Amino acid sequence: MKIRSYLVFCFLVAALLPTLIFSVWSYRDAVSREIAEVEDRHLLLARKAAATLHRYHQDLVSAFETASTKLQRGQSPQDISGQLYRLNMCCIHLTDKTTGRIKHSLDPSDIGKAIPAVSFAKIKSIAQPDEAAFSGISVLPDGNNGFFIVQELERYYAFGLVSPEFFIDLGKSIVFGEKGHAAIVDRFGTVIAHPRPDWIADRKIIAKVSPVARMMRGETGIETFYSPAAEEDMIAGFTTVAGPGWGVMVPQPVAEIYDKVAQNQSSLFLIVASALLATVLLGLLLARSLSHPLEELARSMRASARNRKLSRVDPENGMIRFKEIVDFCNSYNRMVTRMTQAGEQIEKLAFSDHVTGLPNRDHLQAVAEPILAAVTSPEDGGIVVLVDLDNFKEINDLHGHHAGDLHLMACARVLCEVAEKLYKSPSFTRTAGFAPPLVARIGGDEFIMLVQGLVSEADIQSFLADVQLAVSEPSPELSITPSASIGCARFPLDGNDLEDLTKRADIAMYHAKRAGKNRVQLYTPDIGTQSAAETRRDLNEAIKKGQLFLEYQPKICTRRRVVISVEALVRWNHPELGCLLPDHWIPLLNGSHAMTRLGEWVIRQAMTDHAILANGGHDLWVAVNVGSNHFMSSGFVESLETIRAEKQFDSTQLEIEVTEDALFTSEHRAFSTFASLKDLGYKVSIDDFGSGYSNITRLASLPVDFLKIDHSLIAGASREPRIRTILASTIDMAGKLDCFTVAEGIETQNQADFATHLGADCLQGEFFTKSLPVDELIDWLDLQKGPAGHLYLRPESRAV
Missing domain, CATH: 3.30.70.270 (Reverse transcriptase/Diguanylate cyclase domain)
Incomplete structure (x- = not known):
């Protein structure tokens, strides 16, 4: 049986007159109180919606800046693609500031495309160098409504396209009464979310509506106004979202307030009449039948909060089975079931890896x-x-x-x-x-x-x-x-x-x-x-604190028997562990940004030391080792040129050494980088050739100046005839490719004579001298000019 039936029965039993008299004199006070309550509620709803939009704005900006930064560094933001999808961010591009062409994008197929002129002009007009900025709601390049989120980076304009679905869903979630709703506008007063779909589709401008005009000025408050959408007087709470300037208005027809007051008065009349005239037995029976199921529900909810586990209630509990109570309990039980299932799914997603299904x-x-x-x-x-x-x-x-x-x-x-x-x-x-x-x-x-x-x-x-x-x-x-x-x-x-x-x-x-x-x-x-991460962290600190320094090992021309260049070798003067050779810590940097920072520091320091050598009267070029990932990065040549311009350095005096494993990542990119370096005047060499997957065929397609033969191959060739044949063939083929050869790791006179006899163009190793700081290197070079110099360094034929 319905509660309404019992209330009607009690109303008929009771006398109507006291309730009617009470309603008349209390009506005005009830209206005043209801309007005050509505004002507070609507303003609270507007502020809660604005807080939700503020968090959404922060999430958008955070995800956009993270993805933009990764794209700018040449990294794939795949790890946040799910977040971007949930935030309704359609795409993110980095475009050239001048041409408007896409340089980096979440979708590689978009790279190289030009942004439409109108869209590019809008992007430029709102871009700011220090923070992400939002456009008003407008037509996106795909024809749908949406926002541009834009930030000016050092070399690009980063922009993304945001669908308004979040705003629309948020607006739909705020519904009350018969016509109570939420309206969300941008900072220009254009509708983003509204109960009328045509206003959303047509981007209706309602800036002249008084609360909207006040929102555009950043105000927050309550106002009664005439709504052109509802065609009646409305009372609304409104506020704005600081930053993007979005506005949230929560209006409700004034007529509904009066209707609610009238309805409340009727309910009050029934309650008063029932309380006055109903029998004690009927009151107790109703109270028991109404309160007991609700008390059970309240106890169940408190236990759920205490145990952090939702529990169901018995809908049949009560002397009189009210249909509403039964329906309410059943709805609560269904909610418990859905929330329990959702919690289990959330826990599974939070504690498992989405690729393998393993625990995370x-x-x-x-x-x-x-x-x-x-x-x-x-x-x-x-x-x-x-x-x-x-x-x-x-x-x-x-x-x-x-x-x-x-x-x-x-x-x-x-x-x-x-x-x-x-x-x-x-x-x-x-x-x-x-x-x-x-x-x-x-x-x-x-x-x-x-x-x-x-x-x-x-x-x-x-x-x-x-x-x-x-x-x-x-x-x-x-x-x-x-x-x-x-x-x-x-x-x-x-x-x-x-x-x-x-x-x-x-x-x-x-x-x-x-x-x-x-x-x-x-x-x-x-x-x-120390783990690899700690080593990388300490290296960054070492660069900042000047704990790194370079030593140099000379390369000897076998024809002229003179020093023609030096190779820079990095050392780490660790405050606790002393001087660390790179073999102990370089492998821990592979694939990290620390390797790139180290490479840039070595290049910059080598250029500085080269000027010291030149001032000391030694016309030599300097060679630096570059990590494979650093060499293959898209910005390597550009960063190298930036350092060269900063140091006013002659590119012909720098040799870039890279190991052969750089070619395995992308042969096409490797060829492009080699060619760019050659066009700019740099010398390029393949280091440690013979220590890995040496491939003379791949070498033939690359514009390489020097081939540095690994010391293990030199040492092995002096003992094994088969290795000697391979080494001689390698030197011969390299010569026919106009590529000079450098025998590394020469430690004895026999190895020097052997490599010279096989036709190596240059020798390098501790047979001549250990690696030396630049000041000691100058002294050693000066010494070679006199009779006290190394026996091998005597004039012979042409130079390399």
Whole structure:
């Protein structure tokens, strides 16, 4: 039975006159109170909506600036593409400030396209150098309504296109009464969101409506006005969003207020009449039947808040089954079901990796913390294994990101299989309370395995060998031969904190990677205490504090027997560890921005030292080593030219040395960079040729000046006839390609004579001198002019 039926029955039983008299004299006061309440409520709704838009504006600006920065650095903002989609940001482009052509974009197919002149003019008119700015609602290039979000960068205009769907959805969410609604406008008074779709589509300008005009002036308040949309008087709360100037107005017809007051008066009349004339029994019965289900619901909600778990209520509870109460309880139960399911889905998304489905870093931390905290003795310990996939970036670059995702999923699958096989093994210790092995993905190409119960070194090594074998098996979906570098730390021996254990496993992993990749390394204190991230951080500080310096090793022309150039070699004067040679820390910088900063510092310092050499009377060019990723970056040549112009340096006096592995990333880009450097007058050389995948055919297509033959090939050729034949052929072919050869690592007279006899154009190594600071190098060069100079340095034929 409906509550309305009982209230009507009570109304008929009771006398109507007292209620009518009470209604007349209280009507005016009720209207005043209702209007005051409406004003407060509407202004509160407007402010809440404005706060939501303010957060949305902050999220838009943050995501836009992050993506713009990554695009400007040549990085892919793939990790925030989901956020951009949720924020209704259609695209982000970096355009040339002069031509309007797209230089960088989330969609590579848009690169090179020209922005329409009208859109480009609008972008330029609103762009600001220090912050992102928004246009008014307008027609986007695709014909739909939307906003431009624009920021002026150093070399580009960064702009994105934002769909107004968020505003429209927000407007639709604010509905009350029969005609109460929300209207959202831009700073020009143009409709963004409104109950009338045609006003949205036509971008209706309502700037002349009084509350809108006040919003455009940045005001906040309450006002009664005539609405052209509703064609009646409205009362509205309104406010603005600081920054973009959006305005939110929440209007409601004044007539609805009077209707509500009248309705409340009627309800009040019924309540008063029932309270006065209804029997005590009927009142108790109604109170019991009405209040008891609601009390149960309130108790259930308090328990849900206390236990952080929603619980259902019984809709049949009560002496009289009111349909509204039953429907209300059923609706609440449906809400509990939906919210529980949504919470489970959110928890799954928050604690799992979207590519592999494995637990992510947060999930790992939550699971590992109690496990590690409970370990009190070595017998309860285990291992943390860090698996870093080798050459994962090359897989993405050569085969595409889809192939990279397939590789990640394949590795996740085999790691889980290895963990499950271990857990089911009869020899594995499954002590009560021990957690099963956990596999998680914590980064782009990194996986963590947490295994409790592996204690003996033999068992650990056997398990690590199984892991290495599993991730090294070729994937049937991909035509690649995968491998991984694996580091392992033990708990509690190496720590009881996941962060410390991960750091030590990371140190061990980099030790394995530095040893040649596809290796396993168990952490021991003697392999170091600094992770790659800490080394990169310390290097940035070293550059700022002037802890780096250069030493130089001369290159000798075998024909003239004179020094023709010097190679710059970087050294790190660490405040705690002393002078660090690059072999110990350069590998930890590979693929990071720290390598680029280091390369730029070396180039700048080498140019400075070259001026010192020239002032000392030595006309030599200087060679610098550049990391492969730095060399292959899109801005390398431009940054090199910027430094050269800053130092007023002659480009013909600088030689750029790069290892051959730079060619594996993109042969086309490598050729373009080599050609650009040659056109600008720089000398270019391939370093450590013969130490890796040496390819003389690829060399034939590149404009290379020097080929630096690795010392291992020189040393091997002096002992092995077959290597000697390969070396002689390499030198001969390089000569026919107009490419000079440099024999590196010359340490003895025999090696010098041998390399000279085979036809090497230049020699370099400690046979002549160890690397020297620039001041000592000048002294050594001066010494070679006299009889006390090196025996090899005597005049002969033509120079290189």
